[in-house]
Amino acid sequence: MTNPVLSRRELNRATLQRQQLLRREAGPVAELIERLVGLQAQAPLAPYVALWSRLEGFDPADLSALMTSRRAVRATLLRATIHLVTAEDCLMMWPLTHTVADRGFRGAFGKQLAGADIGAVVAYGTELLSREPYSRNRLREVLGERWPHWDANAMAYAVSYLTGTVQVTPRGVWGKTGPAALQTIESWLGRPPVADPSIDALVLRYLAAFGPASVADAQTWSGLTRLREVVERLELRRYADEDGRELFDVPDGPLPDADTPAPVRFLPEFDNLLLSHADRRRVNPTGRAVPLPPGNGAAMGTVLIDGDYRADWRHHRGKSLQVVPHLPLTTRERDEVEAEAVNLLGLIGSADTPVEIGQSPK
Structure with missing residues (x-):
């Protein structure tokens, strides 16, 4: 059976609705952060504009309160980049995405640490970050003193990439400033990451927020590979785009009319x-x-x-x-x-x- 074809504009409107960009809606900040499966947060204050564009009556103090109470954090997760997520999602997503961070580190810094005992570096760095926050500069100094013959900068990145960490507040809090200081996820949140999280559930959440989408789309979003086997075992709706690419969607994914108005x-x-x-x-x-x-x-x-x-x-x-x-x-x-x-x-x-x-x- 031929999959129904969705035009570019139909895909546009579907994605905008799921991103809450066709109409602002009222609701809890944490609920929207989870619905969007996190917000890109390399620029610490960027999530405030992202939420303002989507939430009716958004107050920056609401997000600041989530961060200072450790109910939301900025952590290196999807695509090995910093995302703002709820604490629950951080504990679930790190075990699924740590392989992306590992691949990113080895591609960018692996050669600088050829012959080094990276396991020992990461173990020592994890011990440090479990006690208190460290900036990457401070990590560089401490690690360089301990292993002076290895590249200090690459060692600091090894710890920040390969140890599950968050950037602690006050960085990312509206109206305040602070250094980019790292602490382990477990020590900051007081709980360990989830032991066996579901990749199937994560892919379903991606499709609900960004679909209909292809396997390549899901892999681009997450940085993960081998997601074809995941979508094939899920019960999903199937479509095609105008170029014939196969698209997948959750069964109840909304598909607004292509002529639905889209505000600035x-x-x-x-x-x-x-x-x-x-x-x-x-x-x-x-x-x-x-x-x-x-x-x-x-x-x-x-x-x-x-x-x-x-x-x-x-x-x-x-x-x-x-x-x-x-x-x-x-x-x-x-x-x-x-x-x-x-x-x-x-x-x-x-x-x-x-x-x-x-x-x-x-």
Whole structure:
């Protein structure tokens, strides 16, 4: 039997609805974080913009409270990058994704530690981080003193990649600052990671939040491999995209009409919406590179217009909020972008900050 074909725009609207980007809804912050299976959080404050774009009446204090009470954490998980997740998800996801971190470390730093006893380095580093938080610089100093003939920087990364860690608060707390200090998951949360978590359950949650999607999409999102055998044993709906790629979906996954209106939405740096598919054309039809600028976050990002990535934004504090379109905007689109920019300033700036919408390339 031929699988039903879904157009790019149908996939766009399905993903936007599941990402809560077609309409803001009220609800607990922790519940949405879990529904989205975490938020990209390399820029510590980026999740605040991500949640503001999705939650009705979002208050940054709600997320800050989750973090300071250790009910939510920033940890190296999916794709070996830092994600904001609930404590329960952190304990479940690390055992499933630690192989991704191991692969990332060996690809980036393995040669620098050829001949070194990496197991001993990681064991000692884990012991240190189980007692108190360490910055990577401090780890580098301590490990370099203990093993002066091995690359200190690579040893510090070995510990941060291969030991399950979180970046402790106050880093990532709204209105506060702090160093990128690491502590083990177990010591910070007071519980060990789950002994035997279900990869099947994780894939189902991915499809519920990002589907319909292909096996390659799921592997891109997670960094994991061999997920074909997982989807094949699950009871899933099957579709095809316009190029014939096989897509999978949870049985109750919503598929809104392709003509469903999609409001302008401002996203933070590296929002998972733009990163979680091997074929990103459903939200990024031109294939434009998604920028990851330096900084703490909540100062720049991307803009969805009619559901697609079509502009970038930057907040010049005390001066302006600037939007740079990639393609010409209609008068209506410019008005909608300006209105949503003003709304965003209620979170990150002040109401009297001017909004500047630049000219797109001809």
